[in-house]
Amino acid sequence: GGGARGLRGGGRGRDVSASAAQPRAPRSMAAPDRDGDLRRTFAALPPREAADEGFAGTWWGNAWVTALEEGALDAARLERGRGYAERGHVDAITVTPGLVLAYVQGSRARPYRVQVRLRTLGDADWDRFLDAAVERPGHIAALLDKELPHSLADLADHGVPLLPGPGDLTPQCSCPDSGHPCKHAAALCYQTARLLDADPFVLLLLRGRGERELLDALSRRNATRAARAAQDRGPAPLPGVRAGEALTPRALPPLPPPLPAPPHPEQPPAYPAAPGGPDPFALDQLATDAAARAHALLTTGRDPVGGLTLWQDAVRLAAARPGSGLTAGTRTLYASLASAAGRDTAELARAVAAWRQGGPEGLDVLEEPWDPPAGRFDRARPLLLAADLPAFR
Structure with missing residues (x-):
């Protein structure tokens, strides 16, 4: 024991009893420099005042909370986890396909490492989701506005369970509590609902696809769909009249009187000099001469220098x-x-x-x-x- 303390002190006589009594908290999981299309890190959310209404503010955020609460085995643990979330005990949250990960501060000094897993969708499921998204132009616009349409999320009948159901969230925590979920995992789930409120692409990332990949795929499918629709419609019919009507003699209205000629030719614009280009003074002279000839032709009907x-x-x-x-x-x-x-x-x-x-x-x-x-x-x-x-x- 003494040898180990001596090694930890680095031979400098540093007192290590205090650090042994108070274990150092792990570093925050926030690492924005490691983020990419399939990994997003969100800073710790501020504390939230308790209220009677639902924890989430959107219908899809509330659907996430419902999946958590209906799949829980102990309401008391849920209530304590909700309190942890409201008081800001959840550190930075990292979201990757199929996984939400964060440290949660519990009753001990050292926070617990918590993760919640959710099954990702297969390629066939994503194909059905993308096909449904391009069926209506408003779907893509809603996603860009950080909205999740009901008709786009309710694809369970087509075998695409975008939103989780009871029992779909699989929590895991480093605490000794064997509850399902423990209060730390419940706190992470409640905070994740707030992330979903702000950006439904978090849910799509959990299901396996990043925002950029999804938008690129939607853009390609939308263009293909529009091209196919244009091809199916064929060319628009040309406007026409009946032959008998076109050949019927008729009196045409008189032409409008010509506009009055200007009193004198206008000055040409200034031509900038450019390396290797024509002389701007020569261009100005040619333009001025052309304007004078055009004015004479307009007013007299003949070109004074045409011959x-x-x-x-x-x-x-x-x-x-x-x-x-x-x-x-x-x-x-x-x-x-x-x-x-x-x-x-x-x-x-x-x-x-x-x-x-x-x-x-x-x-x-x-x-x-x-x-x-x-x-x-x-x-x-x-x-x-x-x-x-x-x-x-």
């Missing part, structure tokens, strides 16, 4: 650029337009000057050679020379 050649239109666009001369800002535009028309920048600059003087006719004067006929011009040449004016060309 221009490619070269004439390139000169027109370049001439519309504000400013004069080949500045740094216009060189890119001039080079692009000249290249598209198969000319060089110098030719385009001369053409722009002619266009600004006389429009298309000014461009014709620049580019079309003109040999005036003999007559007045021939008689004018010597008179011009006599007046010391420059040679006439």
